Amino acid sequence: MIFVLIFLTSLSSWAFPELVRYGYPNCTACHVSPSGGGLLNLYGRELSKEVLSTWGAKGEQYFAYGLVKTPQNVNLQGYVRLLQLHRETPSVEEARTIWMQADLEGSYKYKNVTAVGMFGRQEKNVNGEKVVQPISRRHYLMWNATDSTTIRAGKFGRYFGLNTPYHTSFVYRDLGFGNETETYNAEVSYLKNNFTFFYTAIIGTLKDKTSYATEKGHTASLQYAFLKSQKVGATYYKGKDENQKRDIYGPWFILNYDRNLFLMSELFLQNKLNDQSHVRSKGYVTTNRLNYQVHKGIIPFLTFEASQLDWTSDATKRQSYGTGLQFFPRPHIELMATYQKDRYYVDNGYFADLYWFMLNYYL
């Protein structure tokens, strides 16, 4: 059940920072949100056909396949996500089909101010019972103060690391950043030439029961794009809740050769202090994915991940080796299948096999 919960809370909405390899270093090329993910702007929809998808017909990339026209200052998008997973450990064998997401999101822009709202359903496990409840994963106001500076406030995800949608990865899973961990924030982003800077003040969940996040704090990220298609960056995060305070910091990058071969890596160090026990734990987590696009929209990959969030305890040590295939057949559709071999060091150590298949559809 814990395993299912991880998936329920860990897959985020579409965002593909690896598109830097086509000369798109910033999320705002495709998304309404400065930190990416979710609602696509018109340019993002064009790219979904021209750059991401194997096939695509004229006009297919637009909202509702172009059957519904929206004014230029309005963006709409619907999301449906289905997950089939299978996991085997020495003591557990589990297979599940999960409806992950069914949401609608929209934005309205007036002059330099944009309002964004999202509404959908959330499946939660409460005392062993599946509970379905309404959720708004995002709602915020955004002000494009200048060409370079954007300020926004409201509920949205904290900008952290590469900010990929692959939140089953160790980096996001182990550090507590994933879907449905959105918080109320105030954020400023500054974009100049090849540099982008994000600072987010995390106000907390404001008693929003749909969020799994618990912390308040700050996060700052600086990224630098070079040679028109490569990107490096670093993130610092400071968080605090009733039980602990922690600092997380580390570098990340996306490097590619000739667009098709690309490596995405993140490495973070965490320094955590438990306020109750006054025990301090230090450790690391890393996620690495090597991809090769064999044909437009068809991307096999290899993954290597490792974490040990307490140097003094082998029980916190984990490693994972995996392979998979990501396929974007047409605009609106992403298919992803992965196999992972996870090695745990707790309880004298054991291996787990994890297979999952995901269908991601947006309107």
Place this chain on the structure above:
Amino acid sequence: MALLNFILFVTFSSTLYAQKLDLSTGAKVEFDAVGKPAMINIKGTGSKATGILDFKDQNATGEFIVNLKDFSTDMDMRDEHMKEKYLEVQKPGFDKAILKISHKMESLLPQNGLWSPQNLKGTLTLHGVTKEIPLNPKLNIKDGTAKGAVNFKIKLKEFNIEIPEFAGITVADEVTANVLIDTKVQP
């Protein structure tokens, strides 16, 4: 005797100081533009420059033609807008850019080494407007082959080209063009 000397001088100088870069089979032409506010890099490829650059009597002369219809930026809709709405290639004469060079040179191409004169200028005809622009060549000459690029900046407004906007992205006024050269230096 003076007449003989003169004939020898003319013959000698015209053979010794005449060189040319023949791009009649075409040199690749690319352009780089920046789209704001997301600072995206837009690269145009697929077109060629054809022509011959003559070096004679310390003058560099040549005329190069670039077919604008051949450019692609890897996005069909953007290409359509670029060509039809902004470059207006459907209008007579607007489908080509013509770069003319007629310039007094301080030095000709070296036998071997870098050729990168600071003051080379050309006359660019684009979108119905003709304007002098500075050129920045960097050619490595080795074993009779010239390899490198000539780049130059184009300010769109100076050529009466409306600043392109596409799907919320506005292109910066200055675009960099690169002519990629890899050809034999001919006598």
